[in-house]
Amino acid sequence: MLQGTRRFFVLLSLLAVAGPAASAPAAPPPDGEEGPYRVETLADGIHLFRPADPAGGLSNSLVVEREDGLLVVDAQPTPEAARKLLERIALRFARPIRFLVLTHPHADAAGGASAFPPSTLVVASGGYRDAVADDSYDFGAEARVRTDSGAKFDAPPRAAPTLVSWTPLRLEDRRHGIDVLPVAKLPAHSAGDLVVWIPDARVLAVGDLVWSSPNAYTGSGNVSNWIVALNAMLELKPARVVPLRGPAADAQPARLLREGFAWIRGQVEQAFVDAVPSGRIADHVLESPQSAKFLDLDASPSWVRGMIESVIAETIEYRRKRGID
Numbered sequence: 541m542l543q544g545t546r547r548f549f550v551l552l553s554l555l556a557v558a559g560p561a562a563s564a565p566a567a568p569p570p571d572g573e574e575g576p577y578r579v580e581t582l583a584d585g586i587h588l589f590r591p592a593d594p595a596g597g598l599s600n601s602l603v604v605e606r607e608d609g610l611l612v613v614d615a616q617p618t619p620e621a622a623r624k625l626l627e628r629i630a631l632r633f634a635r636p637i638r639f640l641v642l643t644h645p646h647a648d649a650a651g652g653a654s655a656f657p658p659s660t661l662v663v664a665s666g667g668y669r670d671a672v673a674d675d676s677y678d679f680g681a682e683a684r685v686r687t688d689s690g691a692k693f694d695a696p697p698r699a700a701p702t703l704v705s706w707t708p709l710r711l712e713d714r715r716h717g718i719d720v721l722p723v724a725k726l727p728a729h730s731a732g733d734l735v736v737w738i739p740d741a742r743v744l745a746v747g748d749l750v751w752s753s754p755n756a757y758t759g760s761g762n763v764s765n766w767i768v769a770l771n772a773m774l775e776l777k778p779a780r781v782v783p784l785r786g787p788a789a790d791a792q793p794a795r796l797l798r799e800g801f802a803w804i805r806g807q808v809e810q811a812f813v814d815a816v817p818s819g820r821i822a823d824h825v826l827e828s829p830q831s832a833k834f835l836d837l838d839a840s841p842s843w844v845r846g847m848i849e850s851v852i853a854e855t856i857e858y859r860r861k862r863g864i865d
């Protein structure tokens with residue numbers, strides 16, 4: 541709880557950088573299919589590149605036009621995918637990429653970073669820097685479990701960031717100033733999450749901290765900290781939330797994920813009170829008639845059991861630390 545509280549206040553301090561309401565955007569350039577991507581303009585000069593084929597091994601990248609050049613959020617899962625993105629960006633904008641901001645140290649988000657031009661300033665959290673510097677850290681863990689069982693997966697090279705921060709960082713610009721907001725020093729979805737806030741347009745790029753439905757990979761994360769991060773993100777009152785996968789949406793998917801996690805936590809705590817054997821708790825929660833109300837049980841791949849197991853592990857650790865049988 542103490543850690544969660546501290547995290548909450550760190551996140552709350554980030555809210556001071558929230559800016560004024562969005563002004564009316566100028567007419568955006570035409571959207572549509574661009575090679576393997578579908579481009580959607582979210583606000584003047586803010587463009588989401590989404591995979592045209594959701595099963596094609598690509599992920600979302602956000603491109604922000606600034607007076608000082610382009611800023612890209614997330615680098616695609618592999619150097620090959622990043623080269624496809626860079627090709628499309630070059631065709632559309634004819635401007636240099638100045639910044640690459642990496643939301644977290646998973647190959648899905650950052651595996652393509654090494655393909656960006658050497659002149660790009662790579663920005664990430666302190667947690668990202670420490671994770672990728674650790675040879676024993678499994679950069680490709682999430683991407684590997686997405687591959688078919690038995691399929692070989694080689695984690696892509698890890699790019700070390702140049703600009704690293706544990707605390708909020710402002711990249712000033714007369715067109716789109718950007719706030720890079722690391723999610724404190726604790727793991728939420730990963731060991732080094734950050735969000736990218738564009739105050740004038742109220743656009744928030746969140747990596748894997750928000751999923752399009754309550755079905756989220758929690759492999760190396762911490763659900764308690766994740767809930768705190770979701771609360772802080774919702775306090776920003778974003779108009780558009782950009783996840784690593786799926787469409788940009790309003791804040792509702794973030795709310796639903798928070799409610800899903802909170803529901804699991806309540807169910808797991810009750811199961812411990814009811815002395816359900818710990819090996820049975822995940823099934824017990826899934827068998828609840830309410831599970832389909834709070835969780836997306838039909839999604840594929842499904843991370844729902846993992847979400848519950850993460851909460852069980854955190855609850856066991858919490859009880860152990862406090863000497864509760």
Ligand SMILES: [Zn+2]
Binds near residue numbers: 730
């Ligand atoms: Zn991830």
